[in-house]
Amino acid sequence: MTIWQQPWKMWRHVVKLDPDRNIEDSVLRELPHTGTDAIFVGGTQDITLENTRALVDRMRAAAPGLPIWQEISEQHAIVTEVSGYAIPVVLNAGNKEWLIGRHMTAIREYGPLIPWERTLIEGYIIMNPDADVAKRTQAVIPRSPEEAAAYAEAAERIFGMKTLYVEYSGQYGDPEWVHSIRDVTRQAHLFYGGGITTAERAAEMASIVDTIVVGNALYEQGTEIVRETVKAVKETEKPS
Ligand code: 1GP
Numbered sequence: 001m002t003i004w005q006q007p008w009k010m011w012r013h014v015v016k017l018d019p020d021r022n023i024e025d026s027v028l029r030e031l032p033h034t035g036t037d038a039i040f041v042g043g044t045q046d047i048t049l050e051n052t053r054a055l056v057d058r059m060r061a062a063a064p065g066l067p068i069w070q071e072i073s074e075q076h077a078i079v080t081e082v083s084g085y086a087i088p089v090v091l092n093a094g095n096k097e098w099l100i101g102r103h104m105t106a107i108r109e110y111g112p113l114i115p116w117e118r119t120l121i122e123g124y125i126i127m128n129p130d131a132d133v134a135k136r137t138q139a140v141i142p143r144s145p146e147e148a149a150a151y152a153e154a155a156e157r158i159f160g161m162k163t164l165y166v167e168y169s170g171q172y173g174d175p176e177w178v179h180s181i182r183d184v185t186r187q188a189h190l191f192y193g194g195g196i197t198t199a200e201r202a203a204e205m206a207s208i209v210d211t212i213v214v215g216n217a218l219y220e221q222g223t224e225i226v227r228e229t230v231k232a233v234k235e236t237e238k239p240s
Contacts, residue, residue, distance in 0.1 A: 006120075007038070008069075008120055008163070009210075010037065011211045012212070012238065013035070013036045013206075013212055013214070013230045014037060014039070014211055014212070014214070015036045015038075015040070015213075015215075015218055016039075016041075016071070016193065016214070017040070017041050017059065017218075018043035018215070018219075019043055019051040019052045019077075020043050020047060020051055021219055023055075023218075023219065025058060025062060027223055028058055028059055028062035029062040031063055031226065032062075032065060034223055034230055035227065035230040035231070035234070036214075036226055036230055037067070038069060039063075039067065039069070041055055041056055041059070041070050042071030042073055042086070043073065044131075044132040044133045044136055047073055047074045047077050048076075049076055049077045049079070051077075052070065052077045056068060056079050056081055069082060069086050069120065070084075071087075071088065071122075072086070075105065084115075084119060085115070085118060085119045085120070086119075087103070087119055087121050087122065088124045089124060090126060090137045090139065091123050091151045091154070091155055092124075092125055092126055092140045092141070092142065093126075093139055093140075094139060094140050095137055095138045097137075121161065122164070122191065123155040123159070123164045123165065123188075124164075124165045124167050125142070125166055125167065126139040126167045126169075127148065127168045127171075127173055127194070128141075128169055128171040128173075130170065131169040131170050131171070131194075133167065145174075145176060145177045146180065148166075148177050148180060152164055152185050152188070153184045155188070156185055156187075156188050161188060162189060163188060163190075163191065164185065164188050164189070165190075165191040165213075166178055166193070167193055167194060168193065169193060169194050169215070170216065171195050172195030172196070172197070173192070173194050175204055175208060178205065178208050178209065179208055182208050182209065190208075190209040190210050191210070191211045191212075191213055192211070192212050193214075195216075196212055196213070196214050196217060197216070197217045197220075197225065198225075198229075199228040199231065199232035200232070202214070202228075202232040202233050203233065203236045207237065214226060214229055217229070
């Protein structure tokens with residue numbers, strides 16, 4: 001697979017939009033001017049085809065040039081008008097539905113229709129026990145940096161995963177723990193999401209991982225924080 005088929009390898013900064021949360025058109029229109037590399041559309045609670053399609057349509061109208069990738073959590077909410085699909089595989093899910101069950105069902109249903117060349121398979125490691133996604137997947141939270149790193153190593157060495165997502169959703173993670181994951185990965189592309197609310201935090205995590213994801217901060221602080229975090233990330237050297 002060539003690099004142009006894996007555009008996320010070039011992304012340093014992504015904004016995650018939740019179809020279940022309100023956001024003004026004026027904010028969506030500003031997003032392409034913030035310098036962010038791509039938009040993820042997805043969430044954990046109350047994701048429907050209607051609210052997903054409505055947000056994707058509005059986003060496409062507001063920012064025609066920005067890649068929009070749907071992060072799939074509900075099969076019935078899959079929309080076709082996106083650049084690609086991010087498919088979470090929750091490595092530390094307590095309920096195996098989220099590790100392989102839903103994936104098997106989707107493949108049985110859609111098999112030949114799945115555009116694999118436009119999919120990003122994300123090996124999720126959920127780190128924040130209070131996050132909705134942790135509750136929904138009954139995640140078994142790593143108890144030490146070594147355990148977190150072992151999930152990453154298993155993902156890469158055993159399952160051959162090429163992309164991992166360290167998910168602290170709603171909480172800023174401990175950089176030492178994220179470092180321990182980075183240290184054991186060989187080539188995997190690392191996403192980090194959770195609690196990036198300042199330029200300093202963006203720079204700190206961007207010095208460890210390949211791509212940072214900003215969610216909540218946009219809803220709470222507006223597009224200025226997106227601009228500031230993009231700037232911080234672009235001034236930070238990508239880990240080698
Ligand atoms: C959530 O990782 C993202 O899935 C971003 O987290 O909302 O805490 O920024 P925040």
